[in-house]
Amino acid sequence: MIVSKKLLFTTIIFFLFTASNITAQDQPPEPKPDTSVFKADSSKVPDSTFFKLPPIKKKEKIDTTQLEYFYNFDDSVRQAFLIDRLNIKDDAARSNQHDAGDYLRFSPSNFIIDYQEIPFRKTVSPFTLPGNRMNIILNGRNLTPFEHLPEPDNMTDLNSIPTAPVQDIYNIEGPLGMIFGGQNSSSSLILVPHQPEGTRAESKMMVDKGWNGYAYTKGLFTHRNRKGRSIRLAVGYRKSDGTYFNSDDDGYNQWGEIIAPITSNVRLDLNGHLYKNDGGYRHRPAISENYFDRFRRNLDISSGLRLAHDAGKTTGIEFRHQSSESNIDLFQKPYYRHIDLSDNTISLYHQRKMGRSALKAGLSLTEGKYEDRSLSNKRRRGTVDFEYLAAHGETAFLMYIKGEKVKGYDPAPSGMFAFTNNGEKTFFSGSVGYSTRFPSQYELDLVPAAGGLVVDFGEDYLESGNPDLEPEKQLIGNLTFALGRTGRDLRLSVTGGRIRDGIDWKKFDNPLYTQGEYRPVNRDIDFVTGTVQKKLTLGSLIYWSGGASYHYLKIDGDNDPPYSPDYQAFSSLELYYHIKKFDVHLYAYGEAVYNDIYSGYNGQEYGRDMILNIKFTFRIKKFRFYYISQNVPGTDYYSREDYLYVDRFNYYGVTWEFWD
Secondary structure, eight states: OOOOHHHHHHHHHHHHHHHHHHOOSSSOOOOOOOOSSOOOGGGSSOOOTTTOOOOSSOOOOOOTHHHHHSOOHHHHHHHHHSOGGGBOHHHHHHSOOSSGGGGGTTSTTEEEEESSSTTSOEEEEETTOOSSOEEEEETTEEOOOOOOOSSOOOOOOGGGSOOTTEEEEEEEESSGGGGGTOSOSSEEEEEEEOOOSSSSOEEEEEEEEETTTEEEEEEEEEEEOTTSOEEEEEEEEEEEOOSSTTOOEEEEEEEEEEEEEEETTEEEEEEEEEEEEEEEEESSTTTOOOEEEEEEEEEEEEEEEEEEEETTEEEEEEEEEEEEEEEEEOTTOSOOEEEEEEEEEEEEEEEEEETTEEEEEEEEEEEEEEEETTEEEEEEEEEEEEEEEEEETTEEEEEEEEEEEETTSOOEEEEEEEEEEEOSSEEEEEEEEEEEEOOOHHHHHOOOEEEOSSSSSSOOEEEOOOTTOOOEEEEEEEEEEEESSTTSOEEEEEEEEEEEEEEEEEEEEETTEEEEEEEEEEEEEEEEEEEEEEEEEETTTEEEEEEEEEEEEEETTBSSOSSOOSEEEEEEEEEEEEETTTTEEEEEEEEEEEEOOEEOTTSOEEOOEEEEEEEEEEEETTEEEEEEEESTTOOOEEEETTEEEOSOEEEEEEEEOOOO
């Protein structure tokens, strides 16, 4: 059914009328003491070592009564499953991050490709799986930025994910990300924004400069008052001339959240993210000077109301708008794309805690629109889901069930079970998930187009959608075991499963097009990845971490598909020294990344390169200066076809927390 403006307006008016009748007093009642794992919103995010600096003045305590009154099921899930042991924020602080993809290189289970010197594009393949098989969660929301490029692969460009607001970082193998709206049961990158600890405003600015005209400036501002009203704003601006002529980039990444109590038991939540970039695109820079003008815009905004019945029961309504625009063309070139996608979703949910357990139930209706040249199609879908959490002490159990109906397809289920036991010296978790992913309108309806990717004139390339695609079914499980205290543990993990009718873009040989024909197809995928990681510390002076992964991947009987190395490894070492007399902190950091041999779509072999990166940092109170050199030996190597890396890349920058 269509979600009309009249229905939305009527629902909101009814919601406000109900809230006004339930309100019995100006201030909510004092919540009863609770010894379970379910805490207030303000305690969900662990303290950040990056932000925790000596205060200039005494912090004013926040009145958490208002915060506790609006119970949030997702916060309980984060507290039970996103534990300090799994937080990789300290690894990220030691290393360098030009984009969200850099958060994921600390686990060798992820295969990362920089298609070109940053910031052209960065993609991540968990367990070397093709396509988009990683959920990206920011502030409890699944992000799905879109861009179309020739030779499509359906993968997410991690440059489009905002990093300025991020405080805590989790790379969780298995289906946990489905709880936050993710479509995959394989792996998730879960990002938690910075939360102010008191009522004093907090801020941070970071400036990153490098070769080839690269510059990235990011800023963050957060503030919360005693009554629970809060604001969090982050912005990033990035530019680069690129390694090759006509491969420049200019981009903005903006994110914000406002929480505003309206009455003692009604709250307004606003959330938004905008990413925009444009520049030149060189498809095969090593063999052709052909380029295109590239533009993309991703917008994700939402507005919602929460009604607190009491300290443990909350009902909410939310409207969310998501849209993406992707253009690639050049004057007098036959190949071009102007694609617009949009989704409008209205959601209703109820959540409550019951002692040591909690549940959440929800309903959502979505209308999507796809525009490509003269084509304009609409599609509707509806979902119903149920979540249950039971937690006590070190142990937690989580269940998730979802039913979904998409126009043109039969209803299909999804679900997951997860268990964790987190002790001081041991950790164990197990999870299994079954998820159904329906073909997107982009995959079904992409209008056929041909053009020249390498040749100056004529056509050497063809692409089109596939209206006969079937829904993808994923059945994936994970087991993780760790022995030792946090920061010094030995961790073993195994993730594997089967993806039936997996939806991926595939290259087909066509005698009329020398660069091939691309269209999405269904194919079966079987995979298993085993990973071992170890961390060691010597007081605060030395920190070492290392790990290796083995991948088994078979796609439609092919045991050696493109871009699937069998082995990967990562190792890092940091040395630290504190000059107490001047309160100067010195850091020296180095890391090595290794990918085993793998082939590209053209059959050429890549990999077996050891990439070495170093970073030097000194910190004085709230000011940090750092110098980064990537690919220190200057190794010449390819990460993919016709993208040659030559020499090292050097960067320097400052981080300043100037308004605390």
